[in-house]
Amino acid sequence: MFNIPKDKEVPLGCVTPAPVTEQPMMITGNWREYRPVLEPEKCDLCMNCVVFCPDACFQLDEAEEMVVLNEKYCKGCNICINECATNALTEAYELDFEDGVVRLETPF
Ligand code: SF4
Ligand code: SF4
Numbered sequence: 001m002f003n004i005p006k007d008k009e010v011p012l013g014c015v016t017p018a019p020v021t022e023q024p025m026m027i028t029g030n031w032r033e034y035r036p037v038l039e040p041e042k043c044d045l046c047m048n049c050v051v052f053c054p055d056a057c058f059q060l061d062e063a064e065e066m067v068v069l070n071e072k073y074c075k076g077c078n079i080c081i082n083e084c085a086t087n088a089l090t091e092a093y094e095l096d097f098e099d100g101v102v103r104l105e106t107p108f
Contacts (some may be wrong), residue, residue, distance in 0.1 A: 028055065030101045032076030034091040040066050042088035048090060051079035 036049075049058040049067055057074040058067045081089045092099050 005050045028075035029071050032094050034076050035094050036089045037092045039088050042086045044071050048083040052083045
C-alpha cells in the first residue's frame with residue numbers, strides 16, 4: 001500500500017468496470033508474459049486487486065465470495081500482485097499454461 005501524507009490524499013474517483021460485452025480492439029491478454037494466479041485460501045477480499053488493476057480485470061463474484069480474473073484483458077503488468085498484501089496473487093509464466101496467451105494467433 002502507498003504511504004500517502006494526509007495533505008496529499010485524494011479520494012478515489014471511480015473504478016471503470018470491465019467491458020460487459022466483447023471488445024476485441026481492447027483485448028490485451030495477448031501481451032502477457034506472466035499471469036497472476038490466485039490462491040483463494042489466502043485472499044481476504046481486501047479488493048486491492050479490483051481497485052488497482054488499470055484494466056479492471058479483477059471483479060468481485062459476490063455469489064462465490066471471491067475475486068475472479070478476466071484473462072482476456074489482463075496484460076500482465078503485475079500491479080495486482082504488488083498490491084496484494086496477503087500474497088494471494090503470484091506470477092506464473094504464461095507459456096506454462098495449456099491455454100497460454102494467443103499472441104501468436106492474433107497479431108495486432
Ligand atoms: S497483471 Fe495488471 S492487468 Fe493483469 S490483473 Fe493484474 S493489474 Fe490487472
Ligand atoms: S488484493 Fe489479494 S487479498 Fe485482496 S482481494 Fe485481491 S487477491 Fe484477495
